[in-house]
Each structure stands twice: as C-alpha cells, then as structure tokens.
Amino acid sequence: MVSQVFYYNQAQQYPQIQQDYKDVKTHVDKTDSTDEIIKNSALDVIPMLRRTSSLKDKMDNSDTIGVAGSVGLTVVNLPEDLRDMNSAWGKFKAFLKGEKYQGAYDYKNYQHDFSFLRGTLLEPFIDLKNTKNKALAKKLYASDKTILSTGFGKKIRDLLGVEMSDQVEVRKFNKETSVWEVARDINGKARRATAFEGKGKFKAFGELTARAMNRTTLIGTGVLAALELPKILKAMNQGDNIVDQTGNTFKQTAKSGINLASITAGIAYGGAIGSKHGGPLGSLVGMGVGAAFGSFTSKKLQEAI
Numbered sequence: 001m002v003s004q005v006f007y008y009n010q011a012q013q014y015p016q017i018q019q020d021y022k023d024v025k026t027h028v029d030k031t032d033s034t035d036e037i038i039k040n041s042a043l044d045v046i047p048m049l050r051r052t053s054s055l056k057d058k059m060d061n062s063d064t065i066g067v068a069g070s071v072g073l074t075v076v077n078l079p080e081d082l083r084d085m086n087s088a089w090g091k092f093k094a095f096l097k098g099e100k101y102q103g104a105y106d107y108k109n110y111q112h113d114f115s116f117l118r119g120t121l122l123e124p125f126i127d128l129k130n131t132k133n134k135a136l137a138k139k140l141y142a143s144d145k146t147i148l149s150t151g152f153g154k155k156i157r158d159l160l161g162v163e164m165s166d167q168v169e170v171r172k173f174n175k176e177t178s179v180w181e182v183a184r185d186i187n188g189k190a191r192r193a194t195a196f197e198g199k200g201k202f203k204a205f206g207e208l209t210a211r212a213m214n215r216t217t218l219i220g221t222g223v224l225a226a227l228e229l230p231k232i233l234k235a236m237n238q239g240d241n242i243v244d245q246t247g248n249t250f251k252q253t254a255k256s257g258i259n260l261a262s263i264t265a266g267i268a269y270g271g272a273i274g275s276k277h278g279g280p281l282g283s284l285v286g287m288g289v290g291a292a293f294g295s296f297t298s299k300k301l302q303e304a305i
Contacts, residue, residue, distance in 0.1 A: 266294020
C-alpha cells in the first residue's frame with residue numbers, strides 16, 4: 001500500500017506525527033483506498049469546498065434541505081474561513097522565508113475552543129450590547145460551546161483520564177498599532193486555548209481526543225444532525241408495509257448516524273493533529289484529510305448495512 005510505504009518512510013523524520021497517526025488508526029477501521037482519500041483531501045483543504053463537497057450527492061437525491069443547509073453554512077462561515085486561510089497563508093510564508101511563525105498561541109501544546117457563531121455572519125445575534133432580543137442572544141451565547149465543555153465531553157475526559165492542565169490567552173495582531181493583543185469575542189470575553197494532560201494507557205489518544213472535542217461545536221453538530229433528518233423522514237415512507245417502512249427507517253437512521261459521526265470525527269481528529277504539528281496551516285490540511293477519510297469510511301460502513 002502506498003500509504004503504508006509513505007508512513008513508514010516518514011516515521012523517523014516525524015516521530016510525534018507517527019505516534020498521533022497510530023493512536024487514531026488503532027481506533028478506526030483500516031482503509032486501502034489511499035488514492036481516493038488523497039484526491040478528495042486536495043479539495044477539502046479549502047473550507048468552502050469542504051462544506052459543499054456533498055452538494056452533488058444531495059442534489060442527485062433531491063435533498064433540497066440538505067443543499068440549502070450546506071450552502072447556508074458555507075455563506076455564514078465565509079468570514080471566519082477566510083481568516084483561517086489568511087492565518088494558514090501567514091504560516092506558509094514564514095516557512096518559505098525560513099522565519100519563525102508567530103501565531104496566536106502555542107499550537108503544539110494548546111488548542112483553542114471553536115465556535116459556531118463567533119466570527120461568522122451570525123455573530124450579531126449574540127451581540128449582547130446591540131441586539132434587540134437580549135434573551136435570545138444570551139441563550140445562543142451560552143449554547144455556543146464545544147463538545148468538550150458538555151457533560152458528554154466530561155465523561156469522555158474522565159473515561160480517558162484527561163485533565164485540562166493549563167490555559168493561555170489567544171492573541172491577534174493589530175495591523176494599525178503593530179501590536180499583538182488579546183483576542184476577544186463580540187462581547188469582550190477573552191478567547192483562550194487549553195493544554196491537556198492524559199494519564200495511563202490512553203494518554204496520547206486521550207489528549208488528542210480532548211483537542212478534537214475542543215474543535216467540535218455543539219450547535220454545529222446539531223445543525224449537521226438536523227440536515228440528516230430529511231433522509232430519515234423520506235425512508236419512513238419507503239416500503240409496501242409497516243414492517244418495510246420501519247426497517248428502512250432504522251437503516252437510514254444508522255446510515256445518517258454513521259455519516260455524521262465519521263465526518264465529524266475525521267475533521268476533528270485530522271484538524272487536531274494538523275494544528276498540533278503545523279499550526280493554522282496544519283489545521284486546514286488536517287481537516288481536509290480528515291474530512292476525506294471520514295467521508296470514505298462513512299461510505300464503506302454504510303455499504304455494509
């Protein structure tokens with residue numbers, strides 16, 4: 001396999017990436033379709049293309065809600081995606097010039113929390129000072145958190161023996177004053193990045209899982225799950241009798257769950273590994289590879305149902 005040859009040839013040069021790769025690979029199904037994953041990864045590295053990569057399949061299946069949802073997510077996330085690409089370009093330019101990249105924080109040892117609303121076109125809805133509906137803004141602001149900060153996230157951390165060991169403030173460069181400042185959200189709250197410490201047998205995998213959960217938003221996961229509902233509702237009406245309809249509903253529910261879990265996990269883990277070793281540039285590349293791997297894994301698992 002091409003992937004195995006590449007992996008082992010790079011093992012000595014990138015020992016830590018090797019370890020992260022092994023930690024994830026032992027927890028997912030193996031695949032030998034390296035060419036397909038590489039081909040899709042090349043496009044999925046660009047956030048806007050990654051978000052619309054499934055449009056053709058949705059249109060072929062007359063999934064109008066899915067099409068509208070994918071396009072909508074792409075549009076509202078455009079400002080943040082462009083900022084991410086700009087940061088990645090800064091990292092790449094520093095690499096080409098042989099200069100040390102000064103990023104927003106220490107990406108190797110910390111991971112900042114992701115947000116579904118912050119930095120997007122939806123951010124005005126959580127502006128507590130200027131919004132007309134402050135009650136709604138407060139609810140959205142409180143709900144805009146990562147999987148890591150939920151009860152489920154805490155259970156996973158406890159299961160894997162992972163603790164949040166330290167936090168640092170995320171910085172941004174002010175072009176007008178040429179000074180690095182503390183990055184804050186629209187309501188003035190300082191953004192932070194967290195370091196994780198694992199213990200026991202799953203130390204490395206636990207730390208990586210915590211980083212991945214800190215990159216996965218609760219609202220975003222809910223929105224993606226909602227986009228799967230039309231497929232399930234359609235399956236409920238397929239079949240000549242109640243038994244067939246029930247069976248089709250269960251099958252589609254399982255397929256939708258696999259699709260959501262595979263792609264979400266692929267993007268989260270891939271981005272976590274990439275960010276740890278390559279900062280903002282590695283994050284984009286890792287998310288692209290993870291999205292392609294997750295999509296391929298999802299297809300293979302669904303075919304088995």
